[in-house]
Amino acid sequence: xxxxxxxxxxxxxxxxxxxxxxxxxxxxxxxxxxxxxxxxxxxxxxxxxxxxxxxxxxxxxxxxxxxxxxxxxxxxxxxxxxxxxxxxxxxxxxxxxxxxxxxxxxxxxxxxxxxxxxxxxxxxxxxxxxxxxxxxxxxxxxxxxxxxxxxxxxxxxxxxxxxxxxxxxxxxxxxxxxxxxxxxxxxxxxxxxxxxxxxxxxxxxxxxxxxxxxxxxxxxxxxxxxxxxxxxxxxxxxxxxxxxxxxxxxxxxxxxxxxxxxxxxxxxxxxxxxxxxxxxxxxxxxxxxxxxxxxxxxxxxxxxxxxxxxxxxxxxxxxxxxxxxxxxxxxxxxxxxxxxxxxxxxxxxxxxxxxxxxxxxxxxxxxxxxxxxxxxxxxxxxxxxxxxxxxxxxxxxxxxxxxxxxxxxxxxxxxxxxxxxxxxxxxxxxxxxxxxxxxxxxxxxxxxxxxxxxxxxxxxxxxxxxxxxxxxxxxxxxxxxxxxxxxxxxxxxxxxxxxxxxxxxxxxxxxxxxxxxxxxxxxxxxxxxxxxxxxxxxxxxxxxxxxxxxxxxxxxxxxxxxxxxxxxxxxxxxxxxxxxxxxxxxxxxxxxxxxxxxxxxxxxxxxxxxxxxxxxxxxxxxxxxxxxxxxxxxxxxxxxxxxxxxxxxxxxxxxxxxxxxxxxxxxxxxxxxxxxxxxxxxxxxxxxxxxxxxxxxxxxxxxxxxxxxxxxxxxxxxxxxxxxxxxxxxxxxxxxxxxxxxxxxxxxxxxxxx
Numbered sequence: 218x219x220x221x222x223x224x225x226x227x228x229x230x231x232x233x234x235x236x237x238x239x240x241x242x243x244x245x246x247x248x249x250x251x252x253x254x255x256x257x258x259x260x261x262x263x264x265x266x267x268x269x270x271x272x273x274x275x276x277x278x279x280x281x282x283x284x285x286x287x288x289x290x291x292x293x294x295x296x297x298x299x300x301x302x303x304x305x306x307x308x309x310x311x312x313x314x315x316x317x318x319x320x321x322x323x324x325x326x327x328x329x330x331x332x333x334x335x336x337x338x339x340x341x342x343x344x345x346x347x348x349x350x351x352x353x354x355x356x357x358x359x360x361x362x363x364x365x366x367x368x369x370x371x372x373x374x375x376x377x378x379x380x381x382x383x384x385x386x387x388x389x390x391x392x393x394x395x396x397x398x399x400x401x402x403x404x405x406x407x408x409x410x411x412x413x414x415x416x417x418x419x420x421x422x423x424x425x426x427x428x429x430x431x432x433x434x435x436x437x438x439x440x441x442x443x444x445x446x447x448x449x450x451x452x453x454x455x456x457x458x459x460x461x462x463x464x465x466x467x468x469x470x471x472x473x474x475x476x477x478x479x480x481x482x483x484x485x486x487x488x489x490x491x492x493x494x495x496x497x498x499x500x501x502x503x504x505x506x507x508x509x510x511x512x513x514x515x516x517x518x519x520x521x522x523x524x525x526x527x528x529x530x531x532x533x534x535x536x537x538x539x540x541x542x543x544x545x546x547x548x549x550x551x552x553x554x555x556x557x558x559x560x561x562x563x564x565x566x567x568x569x570x571x572x573x574x575x576x577x578x579x580x581x582x583x584x585x586x587x588x589x590x591x592x593x594x595x596x597x598x599x600x601x602x603x604x605x606x607x608x609x610x611x612x613x614x615x616x617x618x619x620x621x622x623x624x625x626x627x628x629x630x631x632x633x634x635x636x637x638x639x640x641x642x643x644x645x646x647x648x649x650x651x652x653x654x655x656x657x658x659x660x661x662x663x664x665x666x667x668x669x670x671x672x673x674x675x676x677x678x679x680x681x682x683x684x685x686x687x688x689x690x691x692x693x694x695x696x697x698x699x700x701x702x703x704x705x706x707x708x709x710x711x712x713x714x715x716x717x718x719x720x721x722x723x724x725x726x727x728x729x730x731x732x733x734x735x736x737x738x739x740x741x742x743x744x745x746x747x748x749x750x751x752x753x754x755x756x757x758x759x760x761x762x763x764x765x766x767x768x769x770x771x772x773x774x775x776x777x778x779x780x781x782x783x784x785x786x787x788x789x790x791x792x793x794x795x796x797x798x799x800x801x802x803x804x805x806x807x808x809x810x811x812x813x814x815x816x817x818x819x820x821x822x823x824x825x826x827x828x829x830x831x832x833x834x835x836x837x838x839x840x841x842x843x844x845x846x847x848x849x850x851x852x853x854x855x856x857x858x859x860x861x862x863x864x865x866x867x868x869x870x871x872x873x874x875x876x877x878x879x880x881x882x883x884x885x886x887x888x889x890x891x892x893x894x895x896x897x898x899x900x901x902x903x904x905x906x907x908x909x910x911x912x913x914x915x916x917x918x919x920x921x922x923x924x925x926x927x928x929x930x931x932x933x934x935x936x937x938x939x940x941x942x943x944x945x946x947x948x949x950x951x952x953x954x955x956x957x958x959x960x961x962x963x964x965x966x967x968x969x970x971x
Contacts, residue, residue: 259423261299261382299328299378300342301386305406305420307334309375312344312351312360313367314618315458316645316652317881318936319874320367322456326870327371330449331379331442333403334419337457346620346640357722360621363653363765365838365934368870372932373441381439382426389426390417444868444929453873458644470616470643473603475671479508481518481664482527483676484534485684488900490543490760493517497535504530511667518664524675544900546759551897552588554756555692559713563752564729566712566736570748572698575707579698583788587695587777588961591758591895592688592766595910598646599681602661605671606631611638611662612671616645618652626655630662649885650765653721654686682910683902687895688766689715690758693739693777698748703789704799707748710739710777715763716755730755734765738774738941743807743836744782744800761897767885768937771837772944776890776962779833779945784958793832793949794820807834809926810843810863817924818845818861827851828858831949835942838934840866844883846946847919850954853969857887857919857947862939864923867930875935876923882939883921888913890944894963 298310309328315321325339344351344360352358355366383403390408391398394415401410409416444451461467486492496517498510506526511518517534521527576582603614611631617623620642627638645652661674676684691714698707716732727733731753740751757763766772786796794815801808811834815821820830828849835842847859862879869875892911896903904910948959951968959967 259301259382259385259427261378299332299382301382301419301423303420303423305338305418307332307339308342309339310342310344311371312353312620313370314343314362314616314620314642314645316362316616316618316648318367318878319456319871321458322454323368323870323874324371324375325457326449326454327375328379330447331376332383334406336449336454338406343642344620346624348621348625351621357726360619361653362618362648363650365768365936365938368932369839369934372868376441377439380441384439385426385429386419386422388429389422392429393417393422393425451869451872454871456874468643469598469646470601470603470614471598471646471675473614473643473673475603475605475614478603478671478673479668480521480524480527481511481661481668481672481674482521482524482531483516483518483660483674483680484531484536485516485680486538486540487683488538488540488543489546489762489897489902490900491515491538491540494537494539496537500533500535501530504533509668510534511664513660513663516660518674520664520668520672528677540900543760546761546900547898548896551690551758551761554758555588555690555713558754558756559692559694559711561754563711563713563754564731565750565752566731566740567749567751569750570707572707572709572748572750575748576698579706580701581699581703581788582696583699583785584696585694585781585784585960587693587780589691589773589776590893590962591690591761591763591897592889592893593682593685593895593904593910594647594649594651594766595682595907595912596647596649596651599678600651600657600676601674602658603671603673604658604661604665606662606665606668609633609637611665612641613639613658613662614641614643615658616643616652617655617658618645618648619655623655623658626659627662630659631666649767650769651685654764656686678907679905682905685895686762686764688769689717689763691773695777695781697781697785699785699788703785703791705744705746705785708742708746708750710751711754712736712739712751713754713756715757717763717765717769719755721764734770736774737770738778738835738837741836742778743804743834744797745803746800767882767940768837771835771937772886772941775833775835775837775941776944776948779835780948780958780960783831783945783949783952787952792821797832797834801834804836806841806865806928806930807836807843810834810841810865813924813926814843814845814861814863817863817922818847818859820845827954829950829953829955831946831951831953833942833945833949835938837941838938839931840864840933840935840938842938842942844942844946846943846950848947848950848954850951850968853966855891855947855951855964855968857917859920860922860943860946862921862923862942863926864935864938865926865928866933866935867928868932869925870932872925875925878935879923879939880921882937883943884913884918886940886943887919887947889940890947890962891964894965
């Protein structure tokens with residue numbers, strides 16, 4: 218990733234603004250600004266989204282307090298670019314990274330739609346890592362990809378930029394022909410004048426368009442297309458990166474090959490938090506191809522001419538570790554910590570009505586405790602980073618969700634200025650929050666400082682699994698006061714767990730000590746319950762590191778809330794779908810997805826013994842979802858037969874991407890509910906690979922039907938919801954099949970009789 222073309226383009230834009238008197242205020246009103254691109258052509262700068270006072274969100278989409286984005290000094294510098302060159306090729310410089318979610322197709326669709334060019338005419342250029350220029354207000358102003366936010370981030374600004382660029386190109390053509398711009402229109406990368414039969418390609422117009430002043434009032438006259446006129450948006454389109462990922466030409470971090478590159482195999486302390494005391498590398502250095510042994514504070518790396526030499530050398534090391542107090546940490550101890558912390562009052566997340574009175578007047582009460590374990594990311598591409606450290610310079614090759622933080626890490630370790638550090642970002646082979654972290658990159662830099670060559674640091678699956686930053690374990694205590702019909706009149710919910718927000722964003726991101734991600738879904742129920750009290754108790758799991766996963770807040774929150782709603786339906790002897798319908802009168806979008814899912818799944822039709830259907834409803838990431846799961850349970854083994862998933866994510870961009878994300882998220886959710894658990898004994902993570910941290914396999918995958926309902930609302934998130942809505946639907950289906958309520962994940966062997 219090179220900074221120079223983008224920086225030159227930014228400089229050209231700033232100069233153009235100064236020449237034309239385009240003020241920051243005008244830019245903010247318009248959302249786009251024009252100028253000549255470096256080397257010729259037209260450059261459109263766009264805010265993604267416009268800066269100002271915004272409602273911030275965490276990577277899972279959780280709403281935080283209002284954050285005031287500081288104004289830039291001097292002339293405004295936009296944080297996204299569309300460049301059209303003399304050949305008519307359109308280039309998008311975009312700060313979001315591709316990690317399997319399909320944004321390298323969906324976001325170009327937004328531009329192509331309004332700019333009136335074929336989709337294959339738009340190419341992606343990665344934005345350089347710059348936390349000031351490319352920050353995302355949806356993600357607390359971080360230069361970051363996550364939170365199912367990319368389409369929400371780009372929806373209007375990218376369309377507006379494309380539409381404004383189209384207007385300017387039409388104006389340039391009209392000026393050349395000396396005709397009224399209203400008599401012209403754009404289509405397929407050309408401006409046409411039907412009355413005379415003339416047309417000009419965009420490449421022929423960019424130079425003239427770049428010199429035109431911003432038309433007065435353009436911010437009011439740029440008209441975005443109506444959905445009825447969309448040619449691309451909302452239509453299925455094959456992903457543009459499918460070919461390269463299919464034929465093996467797509468480049469991930471693990472694919473990096475550099476002249477003179479060596480390989481590093483790393484051995485971490487087996488105890489979380491342990492330190493190196495002494496290393497005997499006698500046998501390791503005798504392995505053919507081993508060049509060097511590098512000792513760090515909590516790990517040892519063996520450097521080899523190839524990965525096999527490095528790995529063999531690493532296995533020959535004899536290391537003495539200092540475990541300190543960490544060796545006493547265990548899953549049992551951490552569970553006891555959660556139980557004890559649950560007795561404390563927490564920070565109030567929601568207080569509505571009079572809960573005490575609701576419980577006093579209740580006809581009956583239901584109470585439950587739910588527990589969820591640590592979860593690993595288990596990324597398909599294990600953690601890796603290639604680095605070349607030379608005097609006065611660092612060069613990095615890595616797939617990361619946080620380009621600016623990655624540079625910050627290099628600055629902190631080396632003390633070098635930011636302009637001496639180059640980042641080449643790659644496709645990410647499984648992120649789900651793991652690559653929001655820079656621990657592997659930092660380790661690679663420290664190793665690279667002691668190696669006089671480019672070095673690729675690769676973690677084995679075992680090192681990756683046992684030295685992950687985990688999805689936190691949680692304890693939820695939830696109670697409902699019910700009226701004579703079994704409907705909830707009061708509701709309390711105490712959430713106990715680690716604060717990822719405090720560690721990742723800092724305590725300043727927590728309003729009055731409240732982790733906005735941990736309480737999501739729980740503190741914003743779609744159901745009409747008049748009296749509610751939800752609080753949060755922060756408890757860090759001793760020295761076990763935690764981070765974001767595939768939708769932490771909504772995933773854990775939906776599992777608890779939707780399981781408990783099902784319990785209330787059973788208690789009231791009311792069908793679970795009907796029970797939810799009775800509580801969703803004030804949430805028509807939630808009610809609609811529920812109704813569509815129930816009908817499509819054949820809800821209520823008889824099933825054989827040992828089979829069951831379960832339902833869930835979710836409102837998160839500004840989208841609405843419902844799922845019906847159909848399972849068979851035989852001898853304690855759960856077979857997921859079918860999932861019917863209904864999605865209302867507002868305006869859709871690429872339905873194929875939506876379906877693919879939901880299918881993948883659902884498989885991820887099945888895995889988490891049935892199998893996934895990280896346990897600790899003696900300070901050591903006990904799972905090490907897919908043998909003891911299993912994934913759903915192809916023969917276990919159910920039939921998945923994804924139904925996307927029409928909506929005119931603004932787009933919502935889609936990357937994580939499939940995981941969040943699947944868990945409770947499965948648990949409720951298991952109950953329907955067996956009569957056994959699962960309140961602690963994973964399901965594992967809980968259904969097997971002794």
